[in-house]
Amino acid sequence: MVNKSKSASDSTLKRLPLYLYFLKSIADENLKFISCTNISQEFGFDPTQVRKDIAETGIVGIAKIGYKADDLINKIESFLGWNKVNEAFLVGIGDLGKTLLGYRNFRTENGLDIVAGFDNDDSRVGSYICHKRIFHISKLPELAKRMDVKIGLIAVPEKKAQEVADIMVEAGIKGIWNFSMTPLKVPEDVIVENTRFSTGLAILTNRLNARPKSD
Amino acid sequence: MVNKSKSASDSTLKRLPLYLYFLKSIADENLKFISCTNISQEFGFDPTQVRKDIAETGIVGIAKIGYKADDLINKIESFLGWNKVNEAFLVGIGDLGKTLLGYRNFRTENGLDIVAGFDNDDSRVGSYICHKRIFHISKLPELAKRMDVKIGLIAVPEKKAQEVADIMVEAGIKGIWNFSMTPLKVPEDVIVENTRFSTGLAILTNRLNARPKSD
DNA sequence: TAGATTGTTAATCGATTAACAATC
DNA sequence: TAGATTGTTAATCGATTAACAATC
Numbered sequence: 001m002v003n004k005s006k007s008a009s010d011s012t013l014k015r016l017p018l019y020l021y022f023l024k025s026i027a028d029e030n031l032k033f034i035s036c037t038n039i040s041q042e043f044g045f046d047p048t049q050v051r052k053d054i055a056e057t058g059i060v061g062i063a064k065i066g067y068k069a070d071d072l073i074n075k076i077e078s079f080l081g082w083n084k085v086n087e088a089f090l091v092g093i094g095d096l097g098k099t100l101l102g103y104r105n106f107r108t109e110n111g112l113d114i115v116a117g118f119d120n121d122d123s124r125v126g127s128y129i130c131h132k133r134i135f136h137i138s139k140l141p142e143l144a145k146r147m148d149v150k151i152g153l154i155a156v157p158e159k160k161a162q163e164v165a166d167i168m169v170e171a172g173i174k175g176i177w178n179f180s181m182t183p184l185k186v187p188e189d190v191i192v193e194n195t196r197f198s199t200g201l202a203i204l205t206n207r208l209n210a211r212p213k214s215d
Numbered sequence: 216m217v218n219k220s221k222s223a224s225d226s227t228l229k230r231l232p233l234y235l236y237f238l239k240s241i242a243d244e245n246l247k248f249i250s251c252t253n254i255s256q257e258f259g260f261d262p263t264q265v266r267k268d269i270a271e272t273g274i275v276g277i278a279k280i281g282y283k284a285d286d287l288i289n290k291i292e293s294f295l296g297w298n299k300v301n302e303a304f305l306v307g308i309g310d311l312g313k314t315l316l317g318y319r320n321f322r323t324e325n326g327l328d329i330v331a332g333f334d335n336d337d338s339r340v341g342s343y344i345c346h347k348r349i350f351h352i353s354k355l356p357e358l359a360k361r362m363d364v365k366i367g368l369i370a371v372p373e374k375k376a377q378e379v380a381d382i383m384v385e386a387g388i389k390g391i392w393n394f395s396m397t398p399l400k401v402p403e404d405v406i407v408e409n410t411r412f413s414t415g416l417a418i419l420t421n422r423l424n425a426r427p428k429s430d
Numbered sequence: 431t432a433g434a435t436t437g438t439t440a441a442t443c444g445a446t447t448a449a450c451a452a453t454c
Numbered sequence: 455t456a457g458a459t460t461g462t463t464a465a466t467c468g469a470t471t472a473a474c475a476a477t478c
Binding site: 250251252262266267270275276277278279280281282 | 434436
């Protein structure tokens with residue numbers, strides 16, 4: 001019953017959301033069952049790869065038939081931890097921070113509810129941005145403990161990122177979503193995931209440049 | 216002189232921006248030279264990996280010394296195509312679209328200038344969002360050709376993504392940055408890069424859930 | 431010179447893909 | 455039943471890491 005937690009590979013975890021959105025998008029078509037072949041064709045993936053990815057969620061399929069569609073949706077969601085709402089704090093109310101505060105899909109699609117923002121700029125403190133109250137960073141530890149918030153998003157300038165991470169760790173935050181380019185040093189029981197917009201762009205613009213000059 | 220364009224691996228292209236930001240962040244420290252060991256320590260990477268990544272840019276180092284710091288910055292930037300500004304169009308002025316329109320770092324850091332937005336909702340057409348004019352999607356082909364815009368960002372609902380991609384391809388767009396969950400079918404001379412916020416979150420929330428239940 | 435670093439070739443590791451028995 | 459699919463083990467492929475000669 002309890003998740004065996006062999007912890008799937010990053011590659012698998014990156015593909016599961018794709019399957020999930022696809023399954024949801026065809027949910028209205030009243031398909032009772034769906035096979036790996038079916039899913040793999042949508043994405044051009046190898047069917048075995050899809051099967052292995054799905055197996056990580058613990059679902060058991062039926063030979064010749066496939067997987068029960070709504071069951072599969074639920075299994076992926078709970079495997080990703082998206083079946084319940086996790087509250088989160090966001091630090092850094094700059095350009096990127098506001099962007100993230102305003103992105104509503106996190107709550108509706110991914111079970112992530114950013115309940116408050118933090119900054120060290122007094123002119124921002126006390127205001128509301130996208131209906132989220134902005135507090136001074138010094139209030140984070142107390143609030144994190146009181147509200148039992150375990151996830152923190154970091155959207156501060158490079159030089160401040162480690163300092164903010166230290167505050168979060170001290171406050172009992174267990175998962176940090178780091179949007180800065182700074183690699184963070186944290187205790188090993190704290191999980192860090194780095195997301196940077198520019199990563200995807202690097203691949204795009206490099207290939208775009210390489211193409212015409214190619215031999 | 217011309218880029219050999221053996222086209223670096225995705226893994227390499229994802230790490231290069233990290234090195235670039237790091238190099239920029241220490242640029243004021245007046246370091247003339249920097250070594251792979253130096254960079255690798257900042258990120259906890261293998262030094263050989265850093266050396267191979269850097270070698271892709273075509274820079275030649277000096278044994279015992281390392282690489283000329285400002286030269287390395289320039290080489291990475293031009294390898295990524297970030298040394299000049301590329302104009303881009305954005306389609307889909309929903310929650311995510313506005314978010315992307317307002318994110319100024321694309322222009323200042325990554326040489327990507329989103330010059331206009333497009334939507335099929337007439338109520339949005341003609342307005343300005345973040346100082347960017349919003350046009351009807353039907354105007355895209357004409358404007359793309361006139362302004363010679365080669366990059367398009369897709370931030371529309373899943374079901375519309377392929378349709379928008381088709382319009383972009385037809386309009387001569389050569390690089391598509393797809394923020395939807397839909398896999399796009401395009402001719403092979405068009406480059407697609409998929410970026411989804413939720414990917415990083417999936418890794419974070421899965422590991423966060425797996426941890427306490429772990430044996 | 432000796433030590434440190436580059437550039438490159440070889441070995442290792444892990445993810446993807448192929449093969450195949452079991453199943454409804 | 456025959457065909458299609460699952461679940462799993464084996465083979466392949468590519469990226470990471472190790473080893474080492476050349477260099478200033």
